[in-house]
Amino acid sequence: MEQLLKLYLNPFPTLYTDRLILRRITVEDEQNFFEIRSNKELMSALDKEPFKNLEELLSFFEQIEAGINSNKSIAWAVCLKDDNRMIGHVGYHKIDFVNHRAEIGYALLPKFQNKGLCSEALKAILDVAFNQFNFHSLEADVNPANNPSIKLITKMGFVKEAHFRENYFFKNVFLDSAIYSLLKKDYLRAQS
Numbered sequence: 001m002e003q004l005l006k007l008y009l010n011p012f013p014t015l016y017t018d019r020l021i022l023r024r025i026t027v028e029d030e031q032n033f034f035e036i037r038s039n040k041e042l043m044s045a046l047d048k049e050p051f052k053n054l055e056e057l058l059s060f061f062e063q064i065e066a067g068i069n070s071n072k073s074i075a076w077a078v079c080l081k082d083d084n085r086m087i088g089h090v091g092y093h094k095i096d097f098v099n100h101r102a103e104i105g106y107a108l109l110p111k112f113q114n115k116g117l118c119s120e121a122l123k124a125i126l127d128v129a130f131n132q133f134n135f136h137s138l139e140a141d142v143n144p145a146n147n148p149s150i151k152l153i154t155k156m157g158f159v160k161e162a163h164f165r166e167n168y169f170f171k172n173v174f175l176d177s178a179i180y181s182l183l184k185k186d187y188l189r190a191q192s
Helices: 027-037 040-045 054-069 117-131 147-155 184-191
Strands: 020-024 074-080 083-096 101-108 137-142 159-170 173-183
Touching: 020 117, 027 054, 027 083, 054 074, 074 117, 083 117, 101 117, 117 147, 117 184, 137 147, 147 173, 173 184
Parallel strands: 101 137
Antiparallel strands: 020 074, 074 083, 083 101, 137 173, 159 173
């Protein structure tokens, strides 16, 4: 019998780790969210333009809400347990129900990087993806020059699946993309 992809988003799942709370992003996060999405260093690593104003952020927030409401994407605010302030975000987008697959995304303010927090947040959403939502696989689309991101996802068990040459146009330059994936069976085997 076919297993269905099961996204339980009502109520929205709040996730807890040793040091973090992953919760729904709200309009109260506006200033912290803007700090993340306007950070030039962080956005450069993601090959994205930093937001210039709150209107761009509000439009992005509306896209996040629409994605959740239509089951096309899910995003969590990453917060330290002792401080509910948003320091980053993680989630799934491009959810493919037919193939039980989604692309993961993650961003953490530079001052909170290199502390294992992003690994902790990713581990939480991988657990939910494979143990509750019934994803078959997840992928990460990474700039091959983004060594910290590649190190992070390979540590989580992702393996390189593809390398696309100059398939992405950013800042008047064509960039390469590397696609990494993680299968549910490989993730579960590594957890046992």
